[in-house]
Amino acid sequence: MTLLPTHREGPSRAGVRELADEELMGLVREGEMAAFEVIYDRHSRVAFSLAYRICGTRSSAEDVVQEAFLALWRSGARYDRTRGSVRTWVLGIVHNRAIDALRRNVVHDRRRASDDGIAERLEAPERTDAEVAQRDEAREIRVALQALPEEQSRVIELAYYGGFTHTEIAEMLNAPVGTIKGRMRLGLEKLRGALEGSGMVTAR
Amino acid sequence: MSGHPEHTARSDDAAAYVLGALDGAEAAEFGAHVRSCPICAAEVARLSSAVAVLPLAVTQLSAPTSLRRRVLKEAASDARDGQRTRMRALRSWPRFAQAGLSGAFALAAGILIGALLLAAGRGPSTVIRATVASAAAWHATAEPVAELERYGNRGQLIVTRLPAAPAGKVYELWIERDGVAHATNVLFEPTSSGAAAVDVPGDLNGASAVLVTAERVGGAKVPTMAPLIDAPLAA
Missing domain, CATH: 1.10.10.10 (Winged helix-like DNA-binding domain superfamily/Winged helix DNA-binding domain)
Structure with missing residues (x-):
């Protein structure tokens, strides 16, 4: 099911899913929503897991992941493949934002407290x-x-x-x-x- | 290597640096050192590869479906906003002249305003080339390049070739309204390669500029110096 229409005509959805991350980033730079969607689907799980590990609450982790992927969407042109993989780049953004959230004390008191044991309930099959x-x-x-x-x-x-x-x-x-x-x-x-x-x- | 006598003593700093465990001033100082010391730069790159696996070691959780929906909706909304955005007439830059800036801190002449439209599909978000202080003000050989990407009422400042802030200082972001710089409480440091991507918090509607100064670690309530970076917004 398509959640959202792609912003413009581009590669077919199935075709886009076959592309490597680095090729997808080229399309993201051009505003190709379908490419962004694939990048999100490939890396959101580990991104959310990292954010949750650092922030300790689901809501903060969601905020961090949302900010990080939107930053990627808005500044995809800054990705430089010579400096590492897309995954490393994405996770670097997530890490920095999660630590910033911690240091702003937004979630300071609750870090490492897995709220309501949610980590176990969310653990992904x-x-x-x-x-x-x-x-x-x-x-x-x-x-x-x-x-x-x-x-x-x-x-x-x-x-x-x-x-x-x-x-x-x-x-x-x-x-x-x-x-x-x-x-x-x-x-x-x-x-x-x-x-x-x-x-x-x-x-x- | 004899040309870099410090390097043998700084491997421990490199480890703390790549883990993000140096405090602001130390990180700035070491970042500046890394840019001039290829041996420490290689050490940072080597240890970074170990840090890069740390995110993968955490318990893997399912990201909520509602989050996916929200992120994609917001991205699509950006694209639509971008299509509606039109190049804006940007103000001139007499403010800094009025501030009596000269010498090393004189801003590069002329505002380089590039209302660049991003490639067709992305939608024409507005990219504003900011003025930056001359290279001498940064104690650098090359001037940083700063752009503000504006999406509707929000923005992100992207800077490259940004030297580390002077010892004991960090960069601080300000939003100017009615000629007054308001603190955003956003402090930042560039990466070891001099890059920084900083989200501007809050609503840019009605703001006249986004500014950056170097302030003491912890930040300041009001700017203590003329802006090093000035991204003017639409009048």
Whole structure:
């Protein structure tokens, strides 16, 4: 079912769904709604999941995802494929906006409180091959994260998902700032090493 | 590498930087360093690839169907608004001359107003090329390029080649109405490559310009300097 008419004549809906993200972004730049819709469908799940993980409430996560995708629609011309995949770009926007929301204290008090256990109720069943692949990928990354020494995974999680600065984390954990930054580096290095073979991170 | 003696000591900073864990002033300082140090830039790129997988590790949830409907409806509405938008007559720029700006802070001569119409299908949202302070004001070799994309009563400021704010400062966004700059409480820093895309909060109807200054970390209630970026809106 088509929710909305496409803005102008363009590739057929089925044809658009066959295109790679980078090709779709070319169409998004030209105002092709069908291309935007496909980008949304491909990445909204992980975007919402990330926003929910950071914000801790469904309403805030929805606001963040809405803002992020509309920013993508309005500034698609800024996507530069030489700097990474569309997914990385989208998730970067989502992350920044979710952390901004946290720091504005909009959701500060409720973060990490999964409101009414909604995370469990929302957990998505995999319907497509792509979603199954995404689930497997997520599992592999979680395993790699869990394999890190706890002191390293903790500082990474507090910084990335919690939006805390290294000085805040140092105070929280009662450790020197230099130690915290060192743990961050060691953790990221190990994560890279663990995932390099899977092709999820680039070997540089 | 002998040309970049700092790099051996800054890998830990690179890790905190890519995780977004440096505070505003530190991030600005390190961002500026990265732009001039290829070794730290390579380190940032290397560690960024590990950070890029972190969003994928969270429990995967279904995004609500109502959210999809809302996002697509809003995007379609943008496109329709854009079609109705017409190039506006933009005001001239005597304000900065009146402010007595000169020397390093003199604004680049002339307003470069490009009411560019985005490609046909996207709809002609208005893109306003902002005036920016001269390169010397930014302590940079090249002037930043700033554009305000306006969609009906909303807008987004897009800046490229923006140097990191001076130590201890961040960039702050203002909306000018009736000659008075009103705080938006939006503070921002460019990415390591100097890019920034900043949504202008609130309604732009009746506003005369969107401005950017560099203010102390935490922001200011009133601008403490002449605008570094000035995107004039329709009169």
